[in-house]
Amino acid sequence: MVAIEGGAVVLALNSGSSSLKYGLYAVESEPVLLVGGTIETAEHHGDDHARFFDTIETALHSGPTPTVIGHRIVHGGPHRDAHCRIDAAVMADLEAACAFAPLHGPASLALIRAAEIRYPGVPQVACFDTAFHAGMPDVAKTLPIAKEYLAGGVRRYGFHGLSCESIVYQLGDKIPARLVIAHLGNGASVTAVRDGRSIDTSMGLTPSGGVMMATRTGDLDPGILLYLLREAGLDQDSLATLVDHRSGMAGVSGLSGDMRVLRAAATDDADLAIRMFERSVCKQIAAMIVSLGGVDTLVLTGGIGENDAATGQAIRAGLAWVAGLDIRIMPSQEDARIAFHAAALG
Incomplete structure (x- = not known):
């Protein structure tokens, strides 16, 4: 060098x-x-x-x-x-x-x-x-559990922030007032952005929540985990492996969490996994539209968002009821934002 x-x-x-x-x-x-x-x-x-x-x-x-x-x-x-x-x-x-x-x-x-x-x-x-x-405001940040756990840091944090920041940066002074960013990759999340600031997002305390993902459950009835603890004899390590590595599209398909593999496989289970992922994304986008009180622009980014045209088409079809929605595909530039901040702070 x-x-x-x-x-x-x-x-x-x-x-x-x-x-x-x-x-x-x-x-x-x-x-x-x-x-x-x-x-x-x-x-x-x-x-x-x-x-x-x-x-x-x-x-x-x-x-x-x-x-x-x-x-x-x-x-x-x-x-x-x-x-x-x-x-x-x-x-x-x-x-x-x-x-x-x-x-x-x-x-x-x-x-x-x-x-x-x-x-x-x-x-x-x-x-x-x-x-x-x-x-994020308290209505988005606070999780609905007993208050004594909140003081220990149990709250909604949200993730893919560098990706969201890169989209906001790329839009510059043309950023719409009500923006939804769907970062869709191995991990996936949807964020509501008002006037350039995050006001709500699908992931919560951990990166396991929100949208159904490649190998992660996304949002899940917590009673399922209690049931598996009681009736299936799973311990905490087995539950962690299930939630983060054996669920999502991989769990449903029994094949893979990789969208490219699932598209090529064309089995019934692979097709179901894909449709569930697409529905999950659309539901979270709709939730963020509620948080924003409407929407001007939806940006799809991340490996699936940028490269899997069929997912983009399914999301467009699923949101056809949203009048006047501008849907764009933009690259996630997380690394450039890392470089920018590191240069400023180093």
């Missing part, structure tokens, strides 16, 4: 539930992508982060040396709702927040520690997916 004159050079690391996206950005006024790629992490084990950096450095070998590293952090817990530089106190909060996002939190922590070893002395910045939703 080589040095670069002026501005920041940000290595943006976007760790998801099934992949690790990386991008090297030169940032002066706007992030400019120099080189990037994706590492599929589903088949790797938790101790492979050094190998991830070997892969990344091979791709970046002729690029400039990072001056700051930015991380997408899915859940910062109750005490972290603004992007910040990572220090010991932040790491302690991120460790505690793993209780809220066990699918994502431990992997992010391991990635931060591996980056510290590979790039000693380079500042690291946490960019929280929950930050975009931090200002």
Whole structure:
């Protein structure tokens, strides 16, 4: 790697539930992508982060040396709702927040520690997916449980905030007053945005709620979990595996949570899983329209939202009753927003 004159050079690391996206950005006024790629992490084990950096450095070998590293952090817990530089106190909060996002939190922590070893002395910045939703009103943020649990941080946090922020940023001064953003990928959520600010969203305390997803249940009658505890003998680990890994489209189809695989399979169960996903998305969009008191524009983004035309057609058909709805497909630019914030805070 080589040095670069002026501005920041940000290595943006976007760790998801099934992949690790990386991008090297030169940032002066706007992030400019120099080189990037994706590492599929589903088949790797938790101790492979050094190998991830070997892969990344091979791709970046002729690029400039990072001056700051930015991380997408899915859940910062109750005490972290603004992007910040990572220090010991932040790491302690991120460790505690793993209780809220066990699918994502431990992997992010391991990635931060591996980056510290590979790039000693380079500042690291946490960019929280929950930050975009931090200002939601109490009617959206509060969950309907006994009040004593609310003080411990049990509330609606919302996720995919960097993706939502990137859509708002791309729309610029042309942003409509009433916007719904549907981020549809391996994880999926729908957010109501009024005048550029999140006022409601489908995911709740954890990234497991809301829309039915690839392998996650989405919203579920809580009595089902109680029934499985009592009658099927499932323990907490078995329930966690069921909710996050063996449900959603994978659970219904018995085949896969990957929309491409399900479209190609064309079995009855695959077709049912797809139709259930499409219906779930439409229902959550309708709920966000209620929160907004109407809607001007719906944006579809994320891997499915951007690339699966049949899903887009099904959503258009399901929302044909909404008069005058402008539906757009826009790219999620989470990594560029990570680069922007990391350059500002690093």
